[in-house]
Amino acid sequence: MKDECVFCRIATRESDASIVFEDEKTMAFMDIRPVSEGHVLVIPKEHYQDIFDIDEDLIGQVHKNAKKIAEGVKTAVNADGISIVQQNGRAAGQVIFHLHVHIIPRSEGQGRFHFRDTTNADRKNLDKIASRIKENI
Numbered sequence: 001m002k003d004e005c006v007f008c009r010i011a012t013r014e015s016d017a018s019i020v021f022e023d024e025k026t027m028a029f030m031d032i033r034p035v036s037e038g039h040v041l042v043i044p045k046e047h048y049q050d051i052f053d054i055d056e057d058l059i060g061q062v063h064k065n066a067k068k069i070a071e072g073v074k075t076a077v078n079a080d081g082i083s084i085v086q087q088n089g090r091a092a093g094q095v096i097f098h099l100h101v102h103i104i105p106r107s108e109g110q111g112r113f114h115f116r117d118t119t120n121a122d123r124k125n126l127d128k129i130a131s132r133i134k135e136n137i
């Protein structure tokens, strides 16, 4: 646990998040700056910076759960496709240095997305979408 890490604070529930899934070692919650409706992040609860820092079993569990959650997201928001993105290092576009996997619903004809174009979402809306996703996991 790193005090200054926003994802550690979510994992320990010191900070609020719209949580969609949790097991002993991983957690999934709505991205506060969604690229599209239903954008979820999956993290290991313990602090690992990136793919180079985490052990194979745990990254395996993170991605295993990402599959399960992606299926729930796809159904909940009726997505045509899902992008799975996981960035490692500043050069790769990583901004929060606690490993996370993005699950991003996509629609036909939507074109490319840029994380920098996002704005903070309304918590009530995120909670609503989170409960729809939970029902489908």
Ligand SMILES: [Zn+2]
Pocket: 001, 002, 005, 006, 007, 008, 009, 046, 047, 048, 097, 098
């Ligand atoms: Zn952390």
